[in-house]
Amino acid sequence: MNREIINLKNLSKSYNIAGKPFYALKEVNLSFVEGEFTGIVGPSGSGKTTLLNIIGSLDSPSGGEAIVLEKNISSLNHSESARLRNYNIGFIFQVFNLLPVYTVYENVEFALLLQNFSQDERKKLVLQALEWVGLENHKDKKPDKLSGGESQRVAIARAIVKKPKILLADEPTANLDAENAHSILKTMKKINKELGTTFIFSTHDEKVMKYLNRTIILKDGNIEKETKK
Amino acid sequence: MIKFIIKGILRDRSKSIIPICVISLGVFITVFMTGFVKGVLSEMLTTNANLDTGHVKVMTKPYYENKDQIPIDLALLELSSITQDLVSKFPDISWVPRIKFGGILDVPDASGETIIQGPGLGLGINLFDTSKGEIERLSLKKSLISGSIPKEPNEILLSHDFSKKLNIKPGREVTFFGSTMEGSMVFETFIMSGTIRFGNPVLDRSTFIIDFTMAQKILDMGDGTGELLGYFKTNFYEDSKALKAEYAFNETYKKSEDEFAPLMVSLRNQNDLGTTIDLVGSFGSIFVSIFVIAMSMVLWNTGLIGGLRRYQEFGIRLAIGESKNHVYFLLLLESFIIGLIGSFIGTFFGILSCYYMQETGIDIQDALSNSAVIFPTVLKAKVTNDLFLIGFIPGLLAMFFGSSLAGRGIFKRSTARLFKELEV
Known part of the structure; x- marks a missing residue:
């Protein structure tokens, strides 16, 4: 049985809006095991992105606990959060968030610069990651010369190059057409199977559903339904 | 990592060329105007001293x-x-x-x-x-x-x-x-x-x-x-030395009963030059101060805007795993390097222009044809040691402080908000 790597207990997140608390997440209880390919589904404002941000230690909970890889997110300082992300968590964003002045190769390499790899090791890992996403021939291009699908593949390569245990993808197919969306999802599925990386998506894209092993439906910050294949 | 970041700055003109140009221009104008005001004052004193008053x-x-x-x-x-x-x-x-x-x-x-x-x-x-x-x-x-x-x-x-x-x-x-x-x-x-x-x-x-x-x-x-x-x-002309000499000499003859006893008068105390020296000096200082402050604010703002524009990039870097301290440190390092380059260029061209104006000057003889005061007919700049610092220091520090202020947002905002800022 795969080990549990994420455990959320009574997790809440509230924001103060016009003097009144607004709950993005309300006492959410969830756990994820290694190698899952899970989608958090729900309409805009349901709390999907907030949930991913807390798991990724980009945000901290207002209440409850988020234990990620045996670390309590609430008790981590800036450096410990950064270290957790650097070594264990990869991110894929809806808007790709590539650094426009760097080439495809450099965008992917950037993630490795923080881990003190030698230049030769970096080169090997970057080329391997680009091969995974089928962009080895585009390594010298700048992001503005890439299509949406290619840009998202670079973002995937950047996320997987350091071989993280968890990969968080926030609406990764929202800006892609159907063909590119399917292609990206197939790539992710392949990585999930071959590298054992845990994928957690936030999405409200119907195309994603058929690829998921587990679907968690969020509504107004609460888990409405959960299904497993 | 630093090499990687510098590569990015050099490729992005809005992060490198434009701030460097703004700093260079600000420092250049400060250095040149300071040199020119000092030159005109100095030339005025020299002309008066040589033709009439001595030191x-x-x-x-x-x-x-x-x-x-x-x-x-x-x-x-x-x-x-x-x-x-x-x-x-x-x-x-x-x-x-x-x-x-x-x-x-x-x-x-x-x-x-x-x-x-x-x-x-x-x-x-x-x-x-x-x-x-x-x-x-x-x-x-x-x-x-x-x-x-x-x-x-x-x-x-x-x-x-x-x-x-x-x-x-x-x-x-x-x-x-x-x-x-x-x-x-x-x-x-x-x-x-x-x-x-x-x-x-x-x-x-x-x-x-x-x-x-x-x-x-x-x-x-x-x-x-x-x-x-x-x-x-x-x-x-060294004002304080001249005044000291004047005082020391006149003290000797203070009690003399000879009505034709010698009297020493410094340049400052002849032909109302003291008032002129003080006025020109004060206006020069005020002018230069205003300019340095204005330039510092512009450069500060450049650093601030430059930093704010990059919140999304900081967010991405933080998400990838860079620590907040490291992102902030590199931001300050970048602004220091840009300030250093801009200040160097501005100071170099400011002093070069001052030197040119020191050697050639602007001829205003026609405008002074009916003048009754001794005023230099050629307005010249003067290269002095303080010109090397008058623009360099504000140029270097203003951008640095602007960036340090903007960079505080890295710590104040939650990481999740950073890459949402300015998101298109």
């Missing part, structure tokens, strides 16, 4: 009180012993005597009858004692329009405008009519050696120059002089 001037007290009338009857006597005394007391000052006197220059025909005459201001200076440096100080060789500098005691040099008024050319005889120190009439014939243009309307109207010893002789002054001018050996 300090020794006269008799009554001569000083009536100096507008050029009263040679109130001249300073025992020049040799006073000079000796001054040299021993103030070894960093060189002393040169000058006699200013009034009279008429008459142009006779072959039979000695007057063709034309006109009133002039005579100046007796050391023309033959090169150690006194008067020819260089008054730029006589540079100012020569026709003929030559007097080589014989009976030769006279006229301002070019005066010679045109009298309609005479070098080689012509002219007769000086005036009065001696004791009030007797004096007539002396000179040969006109050449004409000069001082570049100063006051002196260019009707000045003539003869040798100091000749002036002493024809004016019957013995070992006397109208004025004894002191110049710091550095050739720069």
Whole structure:
């Protein structure tokens, strides 16, 4: 049985809006095991992105606990959060968030610069990651010369190059057409199977559903339904 | 990592070229304007000192009180012993005597009858004692329009405008009519050696120059002089030193009962130059301060905007795993490097332009043709040591502080919000 790597207990997140608390997440209880390919589904404002941000230690909970890889997110300082992300968590964003002045190769390499790899090791890992996403021939291009699908593949390569245990993808197919969306999802599925990386998506894209092993439906910050294949 | 970030900055013009240009321009203008204001002030002091006031001037007290009338009857006597005394007391000052006197220059025909005459201001200076440096100080060789500098005691040099008024050319005889120190009439014939243009309307109207010893002789002054001018050996007017010398010298004669006792007056205390020095100095300082503050604010803002524009990038870097401290440190390092490059370029071109303006200047002679004050006819900048820092320091620090302020957002905002900022 795969080990549990994420455990959320009574997790809440509230924001103060016009003097009144607004709950993005309300006492959410969830756990994820290694190698899952899970989608958090729900309409805009349901709390999907907030949930991913807390798991990724980009945000901290207002209440409850988020234990990620045996670390309590609430008790981590800036450096410990950064270290957790650097070594264990990869991110894929809806808007790709590539650094426009760097080439495809450099965008992917950037993630490795923080881990003190030698230049030769970096080169090997970057080329391997680009091969995974089928962009080895585009390594010298700048992001503005890439299509949406290619840009998202670079973002995937950047996320997987350091071989993280968890990969968080926030609406990764929202800006892609159907063909590119399917292609990206197939790539992710392949990585999930071959590298054992845990994928957690936030999405409200119907195309994603058929690829998921587990679907968690969020509504107004609460888990409405959960299904497993 | 640092190499990687610098590569990114160099590729992104909005992060490198534009801030560097803004800093360079701000630093350049500050350095140039400071050098120019200082140059004009310095040139004004130099012109006044060389032509009239010296850095300090020794006269008799009554001569000083009536100096507008050029009263040679109130001249300073025992020049040799006073000079000796001054040299021993103030070894960093060189002393040169000058006699200013009034009279008429008459142009006779072959039979000695007057063709034309006109009133002039005579100046007796050391023309033959090169150690006194008067020819260089008054730029006589540079100012020569026709003929030559007097080589014989009976030769006279006229301002070019005066010679045109009298309609005479070098080689012509002219007769000086005036009065001696004791009030007797004096007539002396000179040969006109050449004409000069001082570049100063006051002196260019009707000045003539003869040798100091000749002036002493024809004016019957013995070992006397109208004025004894002191110049710091550095050739720069140093206000505090001049005031100290003035105070020390005048203290010696404070209790003297001799009504013709010598009096030392510093440049500051002559011709209302003190007010001018203070006014120009204050306006210069205010102007430069306003400029430095304005430039600092612009550069600060550049750093601030530059930092704010990059919140999304910071967010991505944080998401990838870079620590907040590291992102902040690199932001400060970048702004320091950009500030350093911009400040260096701005200072270099600022000083280069000041040097060019120091050597060439802007000629405003036409605008001063009717001026009654001694003001430099060529406005020049001056390269001084402080120009290296006046723009460099604000250029370096303003951007750095702007970025450090903008970078505080890295810590204040939650990481999740950073890459949402400015998201398109």
